Amino acid sequence: MNPQECKYTQEHEWIRPEPGNKGKVGITDYAQSGLGDITFISLPAPGTQVKQFKKLGEIEAVKVYSDIFSPVSGQVLEINQAVIDKPQLVNQDPYGDGWLVSLEISQPAELDALMNSEQYDRFVTELPK
Amino acid sequence: MTSPYLQNTEADRKAMLREIGVSSVEELFQDIPEKFRNAHFNLPLPLSELELKEELRQLSNRNANLNDYACFLGAGYYWHFIPSVISHITGRSEFYTAYTPYQAEVSQGTLQTIYEYQSLVCQLTAMEVSNAGMYDGSTALAEAALMACRITARNKAVILPTVNPGYYKVVDTYLSGHDLPLEKVESNLDGLSPDCACLIVQQPNFLGYFEDMATYAQKAHENGALLVVIVDPISLGMFKPPGNYEADIAVAEGQALGSPISFGGSGLGIFTCRQEYLRQMPGRIVGRTVDVEGNPGYVLTLATREQHIRRERATSNICTNEALEALATTVYLAALGRKGLHQVAELCYHKAHYAADAISKLKGYSLIFQQPFFKEFVIRCPVPPYQINEVLFKERIIGGLDINSRIENGMLLCVTEMNTKQDIDKLAEILGRL
Numbered sequence: 069m070n071p072q073e074c075k076y077t078q079e080h081e082w083i084r085p086e087p088g089n090k091g092k093v094g095i096t097d098y099a100q101s102g103l104g105d106i107t108f109i110s111l112p113a114p115g116t117q118v119k120q121f122k123k124l125g126e127i128e129a130v131k132v133y134s135d136i137f138s139p140v141s142g143q144v145l146e147i148n149q150a151v152i153d154k155p156q157l158v159n160q161d162p163y164g165d166g167w168l169v170s171l172e173i174s175q176p177a178e179l180d181a182l183m184n185s186e187q188y189d190r191f192v193t194e195l196p197k
Numbered sequence: 198m199t200s201p202y203l204q205n206t207e208a209d210r211k212a213m214l215r216e217i218g219v220s221s222v223e224e225l226f227q228d229i230p231e232k233f234r235n236a237h238f239n240l241p242l243p244l245s246e247l248e249l250k251e252e253l254r255q256l257s258n259r260n261a262n263l264n265d266y267a268c269f270l271g272a273g274y275y276w277h278f279i280p281s282v283i284s285h286i287t288g289r290s291e292f293y294t295a296y297t298p299y300q301a302e303v304s305q306g307t308l309q310t311i312y313e314y315q316s317l318v319c320q321l322t323a324m325e326v327s328n329a330g331m332y333d334g335s336t337a338l339a340e341a342a343l344m345a346c347r348i349t350a351r352n353k354a355v356i357l358p359t360v361n362p363g364y365y366k367v368v369d370t371y372l373s374g375h376d377l378p379l380e381k382v383e384s385n386l387d388g389l390s391p392d393c394a395c396l397i398v399q400q401p402n403f404l405g406y407f408e409d410m411a412t413y414a415q416k417a418h419e420n421g422a423l424l425v426v427i428v429d430p431i432s433l434g435m436f437k438p439p440g441n442y443e444a445d446i447a448v449a450e451g452q453a454l455g456s457p458i459s460f461g462g463s464g465l466g467i468f469t470c471r472q473e474y475l476r477q478m479p480g481r482i483v484g485r486t487v488d489v490e491g492n493p494g495y496v497l498t499l500a501t502r503e504q505h506i507r508r509e510r511a512t513s514n515i516c517t518n519e520a521l522e523a524l525a526t527t528v529y530l531a532a533l534g535r536k537g538l539h540q541v542a543e544l545c546y547h548k549a550h551y552a553a554d555a556i557s558k559l560k561g562y563s564l565i566f567q568q569p570f571f572k573e574f575v576i577r578c579p580v581p582p583y584q585i586n587e588v589l590f591k592e593r594i595i596g597g598l599d600i601n602s603r604i605e606n607g608m609l610l611c612v613t614e615m616n617t618k619q620d621i622d623k624l625a626e627i628l629g630r631l
Contacts, residue, residue, distance in 0.1 A: 107501075108476065108501070128501040129501075130500075130501075131500065131501075131506065132501070132506060133501045133506060133507060
């Protein structure tokens with residue numbers, strides 16, 4: 069069961085809204101499991117402007133790489149240096165220590181376009197195998 | 198359909214046909230209209246092995262080969278000694294005829310030789326990382342320019358006019374495919390601007406002499422650009438390697454390190470860079486790791502740079518490497534060692550200076566440049582160089598490169614450890630007559 073307090077994208081990112089129009093962003097358990105052992109993460113510098121559903125960064129595993137898309141528009145406040153140094157954290161704890169960036173959310177209404185926990189669970193089970 | 202070059206016997210074929218339920222080989226071509234089968238070609242009859250060898254021998258004798266001619270031609274491909282131990286190792290069928298032997302489960306030997314190659318190249322160039330080798334020096338230089346554009350996120354490369362003009366064309370071709378301009382700047386670097394991704398230089402340069410790399414590195418870095426250099430690998434036996442003058446990407450043509458000239462190919466694109474740029478480096482990379490039982494092993498690594506994973510966003514469209522040449526280079530460097538390579542470089546240096554000295558004393562000849570040089574230098578001749586080369590060729594000497602289009606009556610001469618004192622004296626004597 070994916071965390072209730074998060075919202076989810078169709079590209080398997082999550083955002084956990086925090087007070088003050090902020091949010092932590094990461095990739096879901098489904099995503100980390102599909103990627104396999106993550107070897108390298110590339111994230112934008114703090115201050116970078118991002119747009120909803122546009123590319124936020126890149127994740128590399130041994131045999132595959134994947135773009136990460138931003139769940140909302142806003143500005144990058146902080147990146148999680150721990151996952152830069154130890155990319156396996158994303159595999160081990162995708163919703164906790166494996167968070168990727170902290171965003172300032174410029175348009176909170178955009179959160180309504182995302183799935184809630186139940187909707188995302190159903191979305192995943194309906195994906196072609 | 199028997200032939201000494203096809204290994205299947207009639208019995209083999211009968212068994213295969215029986216297995217697939219077909220009565221004859223001809224039956225497999227039934228879908229092709231009758232009139233197109235059994236086409237008749239206007240070719241001579243097949244030759245026996247004895248006749249074939251003789252025909253090929255006569256063809257190859259039409260080449261002037263370097264066993265019979267003294268060579269003073271350089272300009273990118275060089276006549277250096279190839280120790281015989283090299284062919285004994287490269288000629289092993291595991292190396293010579295293996296096709297794409299990179300599967301870790303069955304190719305540890307091959308992967309280890311590539312790892313050793315990468316390690317030796319890093320020692321030679323004093324650079325932090327090397328790949329498994331690219332096609333040749335010119336394309337390695339082009340890929341270096343593209344890599345610099347990616348790293349700096351800038352859209353222009355600048356190059357000195359003293360870089361080999363053939364390399365210039367290749368770099369220009371590669372960059373034009375990405376709509377990236379390549380501009381020439383003079384050595385004062387007046388054209389260097391904050392929108393340049395890299396400064397491309399050659400050391401020693403195309404005309405044979407050394408340029409001020411420290412200043413080039415400093416000026417490039419001040420502008421936020423990378424220093425990309427192509428070096429003569431033999432010169433590294435004597436002179437400062439690129440890692441010591443802050444090069445960001447250093448490439449070289451590896452032919453001189455144990456491969457024959459062979460009409461200009463195949464070559465070896467030695468490619469090195471700083472560790473921090475590793476993920477932007479093109480080409481294959483072999484890494485050392487441990488297997489599930491904790492034993493050391495070798496694998497192709499960082500595959501996420503490559504096109505079979507990243508498609509059009511890959512660091513390059515290359516999906517191969519020059520394994521046999523890289524192996525030859527590995528054996529060459531291991532066989533010679535640091536001291537041996539130093540000796541080779543010294544021989545080239547001293548013989549070239551002996552030749553330059555002798556020729557500059559001849560009436561009508563002069564040395565164009567005063568800067569320090571390694572094994573190549575430019576002389577001005579009293580008559581057009583192509584005339585001199587015709588005379589030399591009749592005397593079984595291959596003369597230097599005619600660069601009259603660039604410097605009036607200029608000839609670029611190259612002298613290596615392969616040129617004897619007698620060769621050089623004879624060259625000077627013939628030049629003196631002209």
